[in-house]
C-alpha cells in the first residue's frame with residue numbers, strides 16, 4: 001500500500017491577511033508541522049501543492065516536491081488543489097493536510113493510516129463534535145473520477161464530493177487539539 005502526503009499550501013489567506021503557511025508557531029512555519037508529521041510516517045512522495053507566487057518562501061528540502069498550480073488555477077480552492085495534486089501522483093492513498101493546522105502530530109497521521117490498511121472506503125475523514133475535517137484526511141485513488149466529475153460541474157464544495165463517495169468517519173474526542181485551524185489573526189489566540 002503506497003500513501004502519498006499532500007500538503008495544501010496555496011489559496012488566498014484572505015481572512016488571515018497574509019500567506020498563513022508562513023506564519024510561525026514555536027519557531028517553525030505552520031506548514032512544516034505537516035511536513036514533519038508526514039516524514040515521520042514515511043509518506044512518499046511528499047508534496048506541497050502551491051503556486052508560483054508562494055514558492056520562493058518555502059524552505060528547500062530534498063524530501064519534499066512541489067506541485068505548482070498555474071496562474072489560472074491558483075484561486076480554484078482546496079477541492080481543485082487536491083484533485084490536481086492527486087492526479088499528478090501515483091499512489092493508492094493520499095493523505096491531504098491543510099497547511100494551517102500547527103498541532104497536527106505524527107501520532108494522528110499514524111492512527112489514520114492504520115485505518116487505511118485493507119480498507120475499501122473511498123475516504124477516511126476525522127470528525128470531532130459533529131464537525132468533519134476533510135482537509136486532514138485520507139482519500140483513495142478510486143475517489144478521483146468522482147472528484148473530477150464534481151469539479152467539471154463547477155462545484156467547489158468538498159462536502160458535495162463527500163456525499164457522493166463512501167466515507168469512513170473517524171470520531172475524535174472534543175478535547176483533541178489536532179484540529180485547531182488558523183483562518184484569522186484572532187485564531188492565533190488559541191495557540
Ligand SMILES: Nc1nc2c(ncn2[C@@H]2O[C@H](COP(=O)(O)OP(=O)(O)OP(=O)(O)O)[C@@H](O)[C@H]2O)c(=O)[nH]1
Nearest residue numbers: 009010011012013014015049074077078081098099
Ligand atoms: N494549493 C492550494 N491550496 C489551497 C487553495 N485554496 C485553499 N488552499 C489550502 O486549503 C486549506 C484551506 O484553505 P482555506 O482556509 O479554506 O482558504 P484560503 O484561500 O487559504 O484562505 P481564505 O482566503 O481566508 O479562505 C489551506 O491549507 C490552504 O492553503 C488552492 O487554490 N490551492
